[in-house]
Amino acid sequence: MxxxxxxxxxxxxxxxxxxxxxxxxxxxxxxxxxxxxxxxxxxxxxxxxxxxxxxxxxxxxxxxxxxxxxxxxxxxxxxxxxxxxxxxxxxxxxxxxxxxxxxxxxxxxxxxxxxxxxxxxxxxxVPEQQFSTLIPWMMEKFGKKVYTIAADYNFGQISAEWVRNIVKENGGSMAGEEFIPLGVSQFSSTIQNIQKAKPDILITLLVGTAQSSYYEQAAASDLRVPMGSSVNVGQAYEHKRFKPPSLANMYVTTNWIEExxxxxxxxxxxxxxxxxxxxxxxxxxxxxxxxxxxxxxxxxxxxxxxxxxxxxxxxxxxxxxxxxxxxxxxxxxxxxxxxxxxIYLAKVGDDHSISFPKTWSxxxxxxxxxxxxxxxxxxxxxxxxxxxxxxx
Amino acid sequence: MPSFDAAFGFIYQFGDACAFLVLCASGLAIIFGMMGVINLAHGEFIMCGAYVTVTVAKAGVPLGLAVLCGALASGAAGILLERLVIRHLYDRPLDTIVATWGISLIASQGTLIVLGPSLTDVSTPLGSVAIGGLSYSVYRFALMAAAAAILLALYVLFNRSRFGVLARATIQLPHMAEALGVDTRLIYSLTFGIGAALAGATGGLYAPTMTLVPTMGAQFIMEAFVTVVVGGGDVFLGTAPAGVLLGLVKAFMTTWQGQLAGQIGLLVAVIGVIRVLPRGISGLILRERA
Known part of the structure; x- marks a missing residue:
């Protein structure tokens, strides 16, 4: 041609x-x-x-x-x-x-x-970008005992493996880890297990609309551990869709959001x-x-x-x-x-407003x-x- | 007292699992357990109740009243569906599966198109209470009470009221009931409507604790069917013991090994029960009484 x-x-x-x-x-x-x-x-x-x-x-x-x-x-x-x-x-x-x-x-x-x-x-x-920033920052601010709850499929399993490795590299310890089948919507036992383990940080790698019921149920049970995540806010804008304060005190690393x-x-x-x-x-x-x-x-x-x-x-x-x-x-x-x-560290406030305590370029x-x-x-x-x- | 805390924690887990199973199953126990209609659209009655409850509650109506509105809306939808579709399929159970599955798809996709992918929820009311080292959502205790109240109401309705006698007669021997002057079409319709209304109430009760999406019904349907299958044909004598048994298995397994083990334990228990008791727990109880 x-x-x-x-x-x-x-x-x-x-x-x-x-x-x-x-x-x-x-x-x-x-x-x-x-x-x-x-x-x-x-x-x-x-x-x-x-x-x-x-x-x-x-x-x-x-x-x-x-x-x-x-x-x-x-x-x-x-x-x-x-x-x-x-x-x-x-x-x-x-x-x-x-x-x-x-x-x-x-x-x-x-x-x-x-x-x-x-x-x-x-x-x-990818995880090294979102977790190698988020987890050391949170461990320094809140403490070194980390608990992970993750969706039980390839994304959740591999991400949880990343969390485990980064926590260990930074001298922290895992207070617990639970994989939750997709479609589970009732979290009383998970909430109680987290309360018993008393972690400093909770990493939530929950996926799908059924699992997102976790946040409201945890807030209703007065579970107020600082949460970290790589999936929330930056994709399905849960902070806009859920009633405050269910997502309050959550920290998310994202490479850009409209706020x-x-x-x-x-x-x-x-x-x-x-x-x-x-x-x-x-x-x-x-x-x-x-x-x-x-x-x-x-x-x-x-x-x-x-x-x-x-x-x-x-x-x-x-x-x-x-x-x-x-x-x-x-x-x-x-x-x-x-x-x-x-990588922006987005913090969800009590009224679900977003602030950025830290940015890594x-x-x-x-x-x-x-x-x-x-x-x-x-x-x-x-x-x-x-x-x-x-x-x- | 750590042992008291642990025991209370377990009892709470048990009550919570039991309430969820009983509330999931209460409507289906009537529609499937008693009437024998395999209603795959049951989850959509639950979704309908949740959506109506939240919409009404956001307009300023107290939550209890809003749940009632949700139940009435689902009940009305149930009566309409019975008149238009289910009625013509009572002696064709396999066709009922296809029809109700189709209705389920239409209802959830229709909701997605009309109301969008998600609806803002209302916050869980009643706050929390600390007992021992752990804190509990007070609303979950309210759910347990609601489950017990619904079981009691079902017992009174089907075992002590005239309507209950007519409903059981109509479903066991429709022609004899008709010969004795019972309007069986009305009884069928009302019974189905009560089942749908209970599903709506379940949706309304759980709405403040969950993310509201058009496909939320699917999160209830597995528990609903397994509880009814384990319970068997009798609405009260089936649902209550099945809820207790499965709730115990689920609470024990989740406390011990987490959510995945809880799901597996639940299903293994179901397989075990229907292997030993093909007519469910109520089949066993009623046979021994007879």
């Missing part, structure tokens, strides 16, 4: 996100973030002179839909790049298909970490609300999705307008693919293709690279955990 004709053709960006079903609450904003960025980019002349065209499918919070639409968007629509996925289960459902069809996928979501796959770019925060109080964030929120006035909340994944479009733009422009994955990865391998986001400057790590983040996703994942040399297409690291 001659260069002139190619310039006329748009770059296709596939979007597979949940716009209905259980997760829609946390993910509709991701689609809006991508649309907002695409509109801005197209208004400013596109990417390397080409328009950006979105191909959007509603994955309905259903893993099977992810698989169908991943095939469709790569084979029929021939998307150059796909932005896809909220839950870890959905990501693991589509990842083999993206690998097999040689796709290029951005996963713009916080998760339990460990995906070492050249077909994937991960812009969400962040600086000029760049305020401008971003104003821009967003001008386009989507009825958006209930702009969460961290919405910001990740927005900045990911700009990240992709900068990769394509650096590669001289090429949208081939290998050309783009060559740029990433140089280690200086960065973008200015509402949270500040963020960069891609060449070894793991994960992203550095500004440029926190790197160090673990995968340090453990031996190096995508510039070898692509294992695998997910690792601290207890099953890459083979040496």
């Amino acid at each position: 001659p260069p002139a004709a190619r310039a006329a053709e748009p770059i296709k960006l596939g979007v597979l996100e949940d716009q209905s079903g259980d997760f829609a609450l946390a993910t509709i904003g991701k689609v809006h973030g991508i649309q907002l960025a695409a509109d801005e980019i197209n208004a400013a002349g596109g990417i390397a002179g080409r328009k950006l065209e979105l191909v959007i499918y509603d994955t309905q919070s259903d893993n099977t839909r992810y698989q169908e639409f991943m095939r469709r968007v790569l084979q029929r629509d021939k998307a150059d790049v796909v932005f896809a996925g909220f839950s870890s289960a959905s990501r693991e459902a589509y990842r083999p298909i993206a690998d097999q069809l040689n796709g290029f996928v951005f996963y713009n979501n916080q998760y339990e970490g460990g995906v070492c796959d050249a077909h994937m770019m991960v812009t969400g925060a 962040v109080d600086d000029q760049k964030s305020k401008d971003f929120v104003a821009k967003w609300r001008a386009k989507y006035p009825s958006e209930p909340y702009i969460n961290q994944e919405a910001e990740n999705s927005y900045l990911a479009v700009y990240l992709y733009k900068s990769m394509v422009e650096r590669a001289g307008g090429s949208t081939k994955r290998d050309d783009l990865r060559k740029e990433v391998a140089k280690g200086d693919v960065c973008v200015e986001a509402p949270e500040g400057k963020v960069c891609l790590d060449p070894k793991s293709q994960h992203m550095s983040h500004t 440029d926190i790197k996703p160090y673990w995968l690279g340090a453990a031996g994942c190096d995508l510039t040399k070898k692509n294992p297409n695998a997910q690792y955990t601290p207890s099953s690291p890459p083979p040496k």
